[in-house]
Amino acid sequence: MQKFSICFISFFVLFSFSMINIFFFSYFVMNNLVYILEWELISFSSMSIVMSILLDWMSLLFMMFVSLISSVVIFYSKSYMSSELNLNRFIILVLLFVFSMILLIISPNIISILLGWDGLGLVSYCLVIYYQNIKSYNAGMLTALSNRVGDVFILMVISWMMNYGSWNYFFYLDFMVNDYMMMMISVMIIMAAMTKSAQIPFSSWLPAAMAAPTPVSALVHSSTLVTAGVYLLIRFNSLLIDMFFFKVLLLLSGLTMFMAGISANYEFDLKKIIALSTLSQLGLMMSILSMGFPDLAFFHLLTHAMFKALLFMCAGVIIHMMNDIQDIRFMGGISNFIPLTCLCLNVSNMALCGIPFLAGFYSKDLILEMVSMSNLNFFIFLLYYVSTGLTMFYSFRLTMYLMINDFNLLSVYNLYDEDYVMLKSMFTLMMMSVLSGSMLMWSIFSYPYMIYLPLNIKLMVIYVSILGAFLGYLMSNMNIYSMNKYLKSYNLSSFLCLMWFMPNLSTYGLNFYFLNYGQLMLKNIDMGWSEFYSGQGLVLILKNYTVFYSFFQMNNNFKIYLFSFVLWVCFLMMFMMIYLNSL
Amino acid sequence: MMKFLMMMIFMIPLCFKKNMFWMVQMMLFLMMYFFMNLMINVMYYCNLSYMYSCDMLSYGLILLSIWIIILMLMSSESLYKMNFYPNFFMFNLIMLLIMLFLTFSVMNLFMFYLFFESSLIFTLLLIIGWGYQPERIQAGMYFLFYTLFASLPLLLGIFYIFNKMNYIMIYFMKFFNFNLYLLYFSMIMAFLVKMPMYFVHLWLPKAHVEAPVSGSMILAGVMLKLGGYGLLRVLILFQKVGLKLNIIFIIISLLGGFYLSLKCFCQVDIKSLIAYSSVAHMSMVIGGIMTMNYWGFIGSYILMIGHGLCSSGMFCLANINYERLHSRSLYINKGMMSLMPSMSLWWFLLMSSNMAAPPSLNLMGEISLINSLVSWCWLSMFLLMLISFFSAGYSLYLYSYIQHGKFYLGIYSFYMGLSREYLLLMLHWLPLNILIMKIDYFMIWF
The missing domain is CATH 1.20.5 (Single alpha-helices involved in coiled-coils or other helix-helix interfaces)
Structure with missing residues (x-):
């Protein structure tokens, strides 16, 4: 009966759902179909509140990826969470999470999108506080409240869309572009998307959400929660293409990419490094989106989902092996002990860096070449290429710390590579991280992008990657003397390694004022003047x-x-x- | 309508027999079922008999009050177990239900006033009769005098209207229009205190803290809605003067909603926190009603029903913890997820409904209220955003403080959730989230 555990059943259901979606995706993309299903809740005052479902190639493909990754993650958590007492609760929460994401993907209506949008926020809260400690408590609160900002913006968008008579934003994007109200709506949609996708003022929750169990991180940071904002903006892109705010978004997302890349180099927590790399990739997606290439952003979103989920799963295995220690300074030389896991880790890392002919290469290289082709200033160009270099930088540093350097754990240890449940799920995703780039390239682009560049700019990606790899190698071999040089620029170092102080600003920087004000109000009004009068x-x-x-x-x-x-x-x-x- | 009245009156003798606790509840369920099958027209008053009638607005609120009374009986099983005057308790509840039923169903404004005030008496008996601590006397006094103080002007206002117009049928009020400031204030202040509006809300947290679970449930579930019902009925008299003066109340309640949400973070008493959160929600309701547009009216109605179910359920949860830990303090009610993992689900569901997560009625209500208020003035957007954001904040604060972390080590003995309690919570949560499927009953009613 062990075979029919909740993990296996959920895996099976989700995997079959994914296969169904592949089938429908190919049918839809071949015949260029879009289906919209509407269920009307009520219609009055010539306003209709509907629950709508949009099925086109984009939503089907995204659903396929989400359900594939989540099925694999659930299969993986059968082993990873095997000693968990409340495994059922965990799996049900993960399923609810996937369900909310699917609801978000398929609804083109700003009211019915709330079902998925709020659901993601709430269930992610439950998953982040899954472990009963203070750290996950705080991280959960930060995550939920940051996401709630986005929910509130969506609620406000609803009120601004009331004048159109319906909340199917799908129908208004083309015709209402020059409307003043549409401008307000787009600003608020951008804000909502920025909270979900953790762009710069709101990015502190993303590394904090690492307090969740690793399978959840694999799911949250690859295909589900953080990509919701990107997906929403992809849907809204046709409207927002030539607005001023999109240039602001371009700057903010470029800075996010840069900031996350630098912070990842200062970080020693294995999961946090990966989380920051997710943040960097999200910045990449957002920025290419704000330059007007939604299909490229979507392409990178999907390939990134594959290798990032794989990276997290490998990290989970390593954390298990290392006796629940996440600090990479304890690790080293593990490729001698667990070669298969390290294989997966390396493949996903290389895909992340955009090593040719892995998944990341197709999307990332295309994005960078389109950036070079575009008419943008030098600063944005610099942000893109420095961040690409930084990706290589921290990936190489991570690889060095994990695999090449000396093994630093306690003298009693037990590393084994025979957990086939985890390995099977990892290998599924490894296949996909190798193949999905070229597969998607063939299937979703109806015509190839024309790239025409000078040789040096064409090779710029290679240059910055090699430079980044070299620096990463140097960083990983720094001795204590060189490390202490950080103290000379202590303020700068803490600025860079604390994500530009964003976690501090969005927790201590904010809540003190509000709590203090609440206390003041309680003292002066409820227990003061109101009572007195x-x-x-x-x-x-x-x-x-x-x-x-x-x-x-x-x-x-x-x-x-x-x-x-x-x-x-x-x-x-x-x-x-x-x-x-x-x- | 008389048949329901008769049914309730003839339930009174049943209360005084021994071991009839669940029987009374079953009879009320039966009545609920009959009432649900009542033929109801969307647009007009129907089921007219003598001076009672029912339109969609009162229909929903009567259903809510019957439902809450049933659940009150269900939640106060400990009274029955410990024989803490269960007969008188049941009698009290039946009388309260009669009063609420009559309040919502009478057509005469004076009779409305009469029953509106007399429901106060039975709630007061509930608080000072079955409360836990000596402070309940003070809380009862606060409760009584706050509401009475503002409702005597209401009585005079009703007499004035009667004197001028010679009839005070609620249905005909849509043909009157008074452009009188004093009358406006005297007619609505009673309802604003009842809602309660910010600045006159002090009685509510006190009453909630001291009341037994059934008292809290009826207070949050129905008593606050009496004020909203009254406003919805009465404001139609003051369309002109309302255009000038409603802005005062909108501003007070929106700012107050924000302040109250901040105050929720300073509470350490579970019941007090829930009470403050319900005041914050009610302030949004006041704002929506005072805009006097369609979205505002329907939104306030939906949020009243939704909040009635939701906050009543949260008080039940607070009581479930109280019965086990004998404390309402957040410092003692901790780490309950380790002890009662299934109850944690209900905490989460009701908490999320409280912060207007889909698909609850609260969400629909808040959307409508936001629509009405933003279309009234776009600047109200900022306060609404703050209220909506902080409502999530304190709901999560409540949930995570109670459920997460280490449990209190002074617990001597403990028992898991009973099936009665799970049923109780399900009966709160299910209508709250199922009714959204039939949202047109809430949205087309006038």
Whole structure:
């Protein structure tokens, strides 16, 4: 019965779903079909709220990738999470996560996209806080709240789209481009996409979300959560192509790419390095998207999903081997012990760097060549190429630390490469990271891109890669004396290694003010003025009056009171008599 | 409508027999079923009998109050187990239900006022009768006097309208239009205190903290909605003056909603936190009603129903923890996921509904309210964004503080969730998320 565990069943279902999607994808792309299904919830005031499903080659292909990766990840977690008590909870959460992502992929309606969009945020929160420790608690809160910013922007987009009479943004993108409201909508959509895809003001959650179990990281950081923003902007791209904000997005995403690349070089946590490389690749996707090449961004999104999931899975295996130690300074020389895992790791790393004829090469090289062809300034050009070099830099540094340098773990260790459940799932993805680039290139581009470049610019990718690899080699062999040189530029180093202080700014930098303000409000209004002018204050006034009058009544003045009463009655009698006499 | 009234009245003797706790609940379920099958027209008042009637607005709220009363019985099983005056408790609930039913179904504005106030008495009995701590007397006083203080002007306002127009049927109010400032304030202040609006909300956290679980449920579930119902009915009188003065209340409630969401982060008492969060949600409702447009009205209605189910469910959850740990403090209610993993699911579901996650009614309500408020003035967008963002913040704060981390080591004994409790929570959550399929019942009602 072990065979029919929840992992196996989920794997089977998702894998078959993926195969179905391949079939439909090829059918749709061959016949150039788009299906839109609509279920109307309500229609009034000539506004209709619908739940819509859009099936075209893009959504089908993306669903195929998502379900393939998630099926493999679930299969992998059968071994990775085998000692987990609540394995069912874990798998159900992962399935919910995949389900939300699929809902997000297929809905072209800004209301029904919330189902997937919010669902991703919530379920990712549950997955990030899966382990019961403070670090994952904080990381989960940061992730959920950063994503919530995006949700709020989507909610606002709904209110701005109300005037169009429907929330199927699909129909308005071409005709309403010059509308003022569409401009507001696009700004907010960009903000929402930036939170989900962790672009610069919001990027602190992405490395923090590493507190999740590794299979979740493999899923979150490859194909699902972080690509949701990119996917949304791909859908909105036809509208936003010639807007000023897209140039801002280009700058921000270029800077994200650069920042993540540098921070990855300072990092010693295995998973965090990979997370930062994800951030860098997301910056690449976003930036090429904002230059007006949505199909290239989508292409890179898919290939990146494959090798990044593989990279995380390899990292998970290594973390298991290393007795749950994630610090790469403890590792080294593991290619002697676990060659198959290292094979996968190397393939995915090389695909990430864009070594020719692996998956990353097709998309990344094309992107960089299109950048060189485009009419852009030198700064953007520099950001792209330096970041490409940095990718090679940290990948090579990681490889050196993991595989070449000396083994630094405790003297008692147990490395084994016979976990076939993990290996099978990794090999599936390794196949895909080798093949998917060329496969996708053939299937999704109906005509080839024309590239025409001078030789040196054409070879610029190779130059920066070789330079990056060399620097990475040097970095990995630094001794303690050279390391201490960092202290000379301490401020700069901490700026660069703490992701430009973004984690600090988006946690300590923000919450203090709001919490303090809330406390102030609680003290001054709820327990202060409001209470003074209604509850307690009223009691105080009444009490004071009561005391005042009872002072005259209860003390020795009682006889004065009585006397005055008698006097008053006498006066009353007198007046009555006068009055009666006058009748 | 009389048949339901009769049914409830004849349920009163049942309350005083022994061991009839679940019987009463079953009868109420039966009544709920009958009421659900009531023939209801979308646009007009129907089921007119004597002075009772029902349109979509009151239909939904009556359904909500019957449902909440049923669930209150279900959640207060411990009273029955410990024989803590269960008969009188049931009697109290039935009387409360009668009052709520009449409040929502009468057509006469004065009778509405009468039942509106008399429902106060039974809630007060619930709080000071079955509360836990001596402070419940103060909380009851706050509750009573805050609402009474503002509702006497309402009575005078109703008399004024009667004096001017010679009839005060709610249906005919759409033909009147008063352009009087004082009348406007006197007519709506009672409802704003009941909602409660910011600045006059102090009674609510106090009452919630001191009330037993059933008291909290009815307070959050239905009593707050009385105010919203009253506003929805009465504002039609003040269309002109409302255009000038509603801005005051919108601003107070939007700013107040933001401040209240911040205050939620300073709470260490679970019930107080939920109470503050419901005030924050209600402030959005006030904002939506006060814009006096279609989206605002339907949005406030949907959010009232959704919030009634959701916050009532959250109070149930708080009570489930309280029955096990005997504390409402967030510092003691910790790490519950290790102890009650299945209950954690319900915490998460209700928490996520509270922060307006799809597909809950709260989401639909918030979308409608945001639509109405942004179309009223686009600057309200900023406050709405803050409210919406922080609502997620405090919901997650509540959830993660209770569920995550190490559990309190002073726990002596513990028991898992009972099937009654799971059923209770499911009956809160399921309508909240299923009703979105039939959202047109909430969206086309006037």
